[in-house]
Amino acid sequence: MADPATKEDMSNLIRPPTVRHTIGVLDRTLFAKTINLAAAAIVDKKKIAQWRQSLQKEKTLLLGERLSSVVPHPDQTLASQGARCLLLDPKIRPGVPDTWTPLLRNAVEKKELGIVPYDLSLDYAYWTYEEVMRCLLPPGSRDEHDGFPTGFNQAGHVAHLNLRDGFLPYKKLIADVLIDKNPGVRSVINKVANVGTESEFRTFNYEILAGDDDLNVEARENDCIFQFDYAKVYWNSKLEGEHRRLVHLFTPGEVVCDLMAGIGPFAVPAGKRGVFVWANDYNPESHRSLDSNIKRNKVTQYVRAFNEDGRSFVWRAADMVYAASTSGEHAVAKPKRVSRHHQQKDGEKAKEETSTPEQRIPIPPTISHFVMNLPASAITFLPHYRGLYAGHEQLFEPHTSTKLPMVHVHCFAAKAEGEAPMLDVCERIAAELNAPIKLGDPEVPGEAAVLEIRAVAPNKRMFCASFRIPATVAFASRE
Structure with missing residues (x-):
């Protein structure tokens, strides 16, 4: 060196x-x-x-x-x-x-x-995006936190920027260089309104900075293929790790309710792992893409798509899962071919193929996990869990070995030192549930684990809080 x-x-x-x-x-x-x-x-x-x-x-x-x-x-x-x-x-x-x-x-x-x-x-091909930007952008345009506009959300061939005001005079240059330096990018767009501000479906107004005005994209994530119109649905490639993390918390054969499923980044890979998913999204366009992606990835046995208000869907999902279980609904695991080699008397190796028997996988009567990936407002949906399993106490501990559902709710909180943001999240959850929730072990009643997922702005962070629904909430009477 x-x-x-x-x-x-x-x-x-x-x-x-x-x-x-x-x-x-x-x-x-x-x-x-x-x-x-x-x-x-x-x-x-x-x-x-x-x-x-x-x-x-x-x-x-x-x-x-x-x-x-x-x-x-x-x-x-x-x-x-x-x-x-x-x-x-x-x-x-x-x-x-x-x-x-x-x-x-x-x-x-x-x-x-x-x-x-x-x-x-x-020549130009040798220099990196950052090196070219350093030449093209005057120092006065650079943001004290971000430096150069390097981060972008990619959906298939589309790069989605959220440029700060100082970079706007140079947006065309930035977009051209992004396409040059990222072979998979053919179109660059810039958001011109905050997600959720102008659309309840988390879509946003945008302008085409470079490339084609074609936002019908195909994205690959967690061994699944997703197709959708990026102008009409929500997608964030920076959440791939979070999608994977939660999906691997689910056990094959149990039921997950994804209240804000989008086009299926949690639901579809979970279905591929043999997890039953009741996947709901309020956006009709998201529901269409979700349904299409379920079929495209061949998980129709496990994932069901719904287009309802998440507030009312909380109870509906619990009731539908229970009804599906009591009526004997199930998935069928296809037989698998198993190859086995054995030694013959003459010393030759012989290959023997057998098939595993067809297996029926019943839908269980209760939901094991709820996913709520709508960080701007998901916490405000929590009051609708009250009465979730009213009259069904016998389905859970101590009558059976089944625990009450685990809720994974995404939310935003201000950047702060130490545990302050996590404590704030717990206080907000407790206020909405009208039940005590403190920071701790999610397997302990009344406690929640709060994990920081990513920074969304210099002073804003995204978190995921996981906790089991308190018995006083789940078994309360439905009003």
Whole structure:
């Protein structure tokens, strides 16, 4: 590895050329740059790897990000014959032996190497998005928290930006560079209204900054394929980890109620794991995409789509699951082929294939988990759990081994030190449930685990609170 001084020299040498800040069209030709270096021409082509290792060990080799130290010989005739060179550190100069190390001098004397000039040409394709932005955006436009606008939500081929005011004069440039530097992106949009402010369905107004005005996308997440119109539904690729986390908390064969299911990022992968899901979304367009994605991913046995108000769906889901269970509804696990090898008397190996019997998986009578991924308002839906299992006390502990459902409610809270945001979330949950909830172990009655999911703004965080519905809430009379 190069020492810190050499790294700093390289950083100063291999940087984009100075480009005048502009609000106009992106001129990619301005980013061409030639760096004059020295290269070690290898006489014996078979020893390239050996010389590369030796020069790297003595810190003479050029080490730069996204640069190969092995290059064709600058003489095109020799290059066509397979001659290769090793790029050398900028402190090594061709024709100036005083800058050569003893290893290089000795190799040149023995005619094992030749030190030749080499012009390293870099163009727009070489520079990263951040390096290009640093050239194009004046320092005054940069946000003190975000620096450059690097983060975006990607849905299939669409990159969704939420640009701050300081970047708006440069939005076209930003979008063009984003498409250039992200091969999977064909369209860039910018949000022009807060999610939830103008639409109860969490959709938003947007403008096309670059690329096609085609927001019908296909996204892949957690081994599932989702197709949807991004202009009409909610999708956030930054929540993939949270989708995976919750899905892996569910046990195959149990029932989950996803109150704000969207297009199915929790429901569909859970169905693939053999979890029964009653998936609901209030947005008709989300419901259409949800239903289509259930079929596309072949989880119709396990996932059912609904288009209802989540408040009334809490009771409806519990009642429908109980009715489905008592009527004997079930899924059928397809037989699996099992291969087994065994040794025959003559020493030959034989392959034997058998099939597992078809298995009926009954729908249980109760819901094990509720998912509420509507962070702006999900907590306000909690009063509707009162009376969830009124008159069905016999289905749960201590009458059976079944516990009351676990609720996973997403919400926002202000950034603060220590446990303050988590305590605030618990207080809000307790107020809506009209039952005590404190921070702690979700398996302990009256306690909740609150996990920070991600930052959504410099002073705003998204959390997920998990707790079991208190018995006083679940068994209260329905009013």
